[in-house]
Amino acid sequence: MPHALVTGANRGIGLEFVRQLLARGERVIATCRHPGRALELTRLAGAHPGHLLVLPLTLPEVRSIAELVREIATLDLHVSLLVNNAGMLVEGERFGSIEAKALADSFATNAQGPFLLAQALAPRFADGVRVVGLTSTLGSISGTDSLYSPSYSISKAALNMASRLLALALKPQRAIVIALCPGWVRTDMGGANAPLSAPESVAAMLRTIDALKVGDSGRFLSERGDEIPW
Numbered sequence: 455m456p457h458a459l460v461t462g463a464n465r466g467i468g469l470e471f472v473r474q475l476l477a478r479g480e481r482v483i484a485t486c487r488h489p490g491r492a493l494e495l496t497r498l499a500g501a502h503p504g505h506l507l508v509l510p511l512t513l514p515e516v517r518s519i520a521e522l523v524r525e526i527a528t529l530d531l532h533v534s535l536l537v538n539n540a541g542m543l544v545e546g547e548r549f550g551s552i553e554a555k556a557l558a559d560s561f562a563t564n565a566q567g568p569f570l571l572a573q574a575l576a577p578r579f580a581d582g583v584r585v586v587g588l589t590s591t592l593g594s595i596s597g598t599d600s601l602y603s604p605s606y607s608i609s610k611a612a613l614n615m616a617s618r619l620l621a622l623a624l625k626p627q628r629a630i631v632i633a634l635c636p637g638w639v640r641t642d643m644g645g646a647n648a649p650l651s652a653p654e655s656v657a658a659m660l661r662t663i664d665a666l667k668v669g670d671s672g673r674f675l676s677e678r679g680d681e682i683p684w
């Protein structure tokens with residue numbers, strides 16, 4: 455049975471992906487660090503019986519990834535859309551006092567986690583799977599002119615490379631792998647001044663994802679499907 459899998463699905467953009475995918479009748483695996491505390495996901499599971507499975511996942515923990523993949527295999531589910539959404543941003547960084555832990559944690563969550571998850575899930579991918587890494591224009595090497603959160607920018611640039619490599623690695627499965635920027639979105643991470651609501655951003659991203667062709671694999675796109683320079 456083909457499912458969409460969304461990481462970091464308990465709040466923000468991830469939760470909105472789950473809402474909109476369920477609203478259009480898709481079957482969804484929503485992962486988060488603490489399912490017992492994910493009250494909105496629990497409510498959605500009740501409202502959409504048989505369509506929403508909420509499973510634990512902490513990135514980039516190898517054991518956590520392996521347990522998730524084992525559960526999906528036991529249930530004989532296949533993944534037709536992977537939204538590597540979970541991510542983190544260290545606020546208030548200033549060059550001169552950027553900490554090793556901030557760099558390491560950002561890389562682990564934003565680049566290592568999505569890459570290892572896609573690699574581990576590959577045997578459960580449906581033919582023609584779409585793999586979407588939620589990245590940022592702050593991870594565009596040629597486009598960056600800001601020192602806002604270097605840990606975040608470095609880790610998202612690494613995620614962008616991970617997307618290119620996954621596009622190559624998953625070509626035999628006719629996968630479409632893209633790096634996708636959601637725009638600047640009003641969430642805990644994006645803050646209150648962002649121009650886009652989560653529903654607006656996710657609706658635009660789903661339109662872009664729906665329109666993807668095999669030849670789009672390996673591209674870096676905005677939520678509206680515009681090319682972003684690497």
Ligand code: NDP
Binds near residue numbers: 463468539542638639
């Ligand atoms: P939020 O901060 O609102 O939510 C982040 C989500 O990621 C939460 O569910 C959080 O879980 C989860 N998460 C964080 N670290 C881990 C981890 N180690 N393992 C598992 N889950 C984790 O972010 P947004 O919804 O705004 O962003 C979603 C994605 O979009 C991110 O990748 C972000 O970088 C990207 N993005 C967002 C933009 C914006 O303007 N909002 C702009 C550009 C890109 P928990 O609740 O347990 O902390």
